[in-house]
Amino acid sequence: MSSVQKPSSATKVSGRDEEIIERRTLRDYYIILRERLWIALPLALVISIGMAYYQSRATPLYRSAATLQIEKPEKVVTTVDVVDTGINSDIELNTYLQVIASAKMRNRVQESLTPQERQVLQRPYIKDLAPGATPPTGVDLGVMSVQSVRSTFLINIAVSHRDPDAAAILANRYIEQFIESLLENVSGGHDYAVKYLRDRATQLQEEARIAEQRLQDYMRAQNLVSLDNSTNIAQANLSSVNQALQGARLDRLAIAEQERLVERYQAEKRNLLEITAIAAYGSVPDLSKQLETLNRDHSLLAERYLERHPKVINVVNAIHVAQEQLDTAIRLSIADLKTSLERAVAREKTLEKEYAAQEKEQLRLRDLSIEYRSLENQAQVAKSNYSQILDRLSQATTSKYLEKIPVRPLDPALPAGKPYTPDLGRIARTAVGVGVLVFFGVAIGLSFIDDRIKSAWDIEHFIGANLLGIIPDLSSLKDSEKYKLVLDNKNTSGVEPFLGVYSSVKIHSKLDFPKSILVTSTIPGEGKTLISSNLAGSFARHGKSVLLIDCDLRRPMMHRHFELANEAGLITWYEKGASLDGDLTINPSLGITSIGENLSLLSSGGRSKSPTQLLESPIFGQLLEKLKKHYDLIVVDSPPLGAVTDSLLIAERVDEVIYVCRFNRAFRKHIRLYIKALRSGKNEILGVVLNGLSPRRIEYYSNYRYYRSYKKYYGTQD
Known part of the structure; x- marks a missing residue:
């Protein structure tokens, strides 16, 4: 190991980037969004579309608005009998607004x-009934x-309802009841009150006429003169x-008893x-008496004459004829009895059907009575309302001291043509806004959750390495x-990135040759063997004598990639005594093999489950130091x-x-932990090589455009 100590890479990076604010740029966020596009976009679509669908399924509501105009009084009312209803301050205006919105006004409305208006208000709920x-x-x-x-003498009253007609009726009714409440607070009537009462009387008269006409039409449709009379007739029938059915049943039972x-x-x-x-049927009584007489005569003649006497024979023949006639009459009576029973049964069934029909008619009239009574009550209520408004109209008088009520209906409420909610436009805008927020939130949020290495920012700013x-x-x-x-230099577009790493290593390294790298x-499969091989080849290509050592003693792969045997190497050398004598480049135990110009390979020499004994041994460090005397660079x-x-x-x-x-x-x-x-x-960390990016991702995830620039400059030739 070199005795020259250098400042650590962390210190170097920190000193180099003191003037740089470690903050992600717009390009970094663009990369984040693009990387998580197919996660954030479907989730944003599902949430926004689901929310839009849920809101669009809301119950439609219609809104109708009516407007009141407030007239400012032009003079002061001094008569003590007159109530001044004018608006003289914002407090009085706010009082009017609170009165309109009060529960009392709601109850008045x-x-x-009217019953017809109540039916309109109930209409949307009746449609939904099971x-x-x-x-x-x-x-x-x-x-x-x-x-x-604002800045006007206008009051706007809006009502939302599931039925457009109901919303208009209620908005107008709030205005009517508010004006009527003002009229009740004024001592006496005035011109507007009389006009209002007359209009209301005309309206109620028409409602009473319609209700009475509806009742008459219903009676004609159901063929009713009067429900009570029809009910009494049906009851009498x-x-x-x-009664006839009971009599028929008794007759049928009596005949059935005779038959039994x-x-x-x-x-x-x-x-x-x-x-x-x-015995009493038809000619049976006469034939019975005749047969008795003949039998008596036969008894008398039998005492006087023999059996073959003509008189006896005549009587016997007569008895025989009478007996046959009597038997025939009896059979006829029995047949007539059965016929009478069949007629009695048929009459009983006929009466039962007639009774069921009368009973059904009775039930029909009972069912009709519900709707009939409802129509009758509506007609009576309409007449009563009309009578009451006529009474109030007759009682209304005009006083010369009265001021006009300062409130006038301006625009009546009309049924809305379409519901104001759900508002598809607003729902669409909201859904788009939520979708955008979810998209950006998920994408950026996952960038903080997903801690895997992806970009130059991750390496230089988060990890703090070159x-x-x-x-x-x-x-x-x-x-x-x-x-x-x-080494082969067959794929120039694939070679150039390794030459770029070679240049960066030379720039960031502060040690002269010979040296070891x-x-x-962090984990298997990241391409360290690929980087080692081609980095060693890059230095060898530039005239440096390079030794490539496979120190992955547990799972050596370098010899396979260069199609060599793994019989000699570090493990073999160590097991045979680890001799450092002589020229190590030709030591058969080490088996250093040339794999290219200026490039040699020292294989592992087998596998070891516990190579730490070799790696911790001082002899391993001495081996590296002695190999430096033969090679400019050792890549491990x-x-x-x-x-x-x-x-x-x-x-x-x-x-x-x-x-x-x-x-x-x-x-x-x-990665930051291991670095x-x-x-x-006290190791000099030259930097990090980011491996395994597609050409497109190189452009997305890096500010280093050499790969793209290289393709533009040299083309796509190999």
Whole structure:
């Protein structure tokens, strides 16, 4: 290790940037926004569109406004019987405004509403009712606001409601009730009061006529002369049918009982003539008597004559004929009984249907009575209101001492053509504003949360180290090519960034040759081996004798990249006694191999799970010092600091350190921590190489435009 001590890189950077304010520029914020575009933009769109959708789904409200004009009194009222209602100060004007906005005025407006107007106010809520739900009983008076128009004698009354007609009705009604309240406070009436009462009387008369006409139309549509008469008739018909139905049921039961009796007699083979209904049916009584007479005659003749006597034979034949006629008559009576039962059942069913129809009519009239009573009540209320306003009109008198009421309706409220809320324009503006705020807030906020290395600002200002250069993403190249880019000089656009790092190392280094440089990183995969190989090739290309040492003893890779065996090297040399005698460049245990002009490679010589014994040994430092006598520059490729502590042990033996960071991989706080640890070991930190950026990102994330300028100057040729 060189005995020359140099000021640390942190001191150098601090001294160099004393005049620079470590503050992000607009370009840095542009880079932040572009990097997080596809995170912040969708989130901003989702929030702004969601908020706009939620606000646009709000219940539409309509606003109607009416205007009152206040007339300034032209003279002082001196009559004690007169109430001066003029506006003489701002206090009185504010009093009027408070009166209009008072709960008492709200109650007056609610009480003054007609049934038709109440239906208009309930209309938007009835539309939203579920089928079968009970309609609301109260009314929504909306939201009323009253204010005086500045520098004028005008009062503006605005009402917001879900129904445009309802908003206009309420705004006008507030004006009417306010004027009416002023009229009530004046002792007596005046010309305007009489005019107002006449207009109101005409309006109420028309409302009464409309209500009565609606009732008459309803009665004609439902075929009602009078609901009470129709109900009484239906009740009488229902009672009559009920009585007939009961009689029919009794008749049917009696006939059914006779039929069951006949069936029982037939089953028991008893004499059916014992049943009164059969014995009294048609010719059955006469035939029965005739049969009894013939039987008596047969008994008398049988005592006198033999069975073959003509008289006996005649009587027997007569008995036989009478018996057949009697049996036929009995069968007819039984059939007639069944027919009577069927007629009784049919009549009972007919009466039941008629009873159900009368009962249905009764229920229909009962249902009609609700709407009929409502229409009738509306007509009666309209007539009552008309009568009351006529009474008030007849009582109103004009006094010569009265001053005019200083309030006049100016512009009546009209139904709004469209809702004022939701205001799609305002919602769109708000959504755009919120989206922009979310976009910038998320993007910039994530920049404070995301601590990974991304830009020159992160390296020079946050970490406090020099940016030696930016290496583009070389993943498109084969591994056999990209580790020998500078040596082969086949891809000029890929070689130039490494030559830029070479120039920066020469500029920032204060040591003369020979010297040793350690190349390390935070985590695996950041490209330190790539940087080591091509940096060594850059110095070799410029005539320096360079030795490249693979000190990643746990996971050596350098020999693979240069297609060499790993049989000899540091571990082999150490295990065979670590001899420093003779020419080390030809020591077979070390196996130093030339891999290019002015460039040699010292491999690891195998793998070791615990290489600290070798790295902590003084012999390792002596080896580096002796190799400096044969080479101008020793470039040591080491393990990542975030994985093992090997690099800190190696750093004690070398002169300078180059730190490799891969774009968007390692965290800034870790890098600053490890660089601080290296500086505490009195190491000269030459700077940081930022690796793995695409050509476009090089332009975005760096103020170093050499890559772009190089392409413009040399073109895209290889």
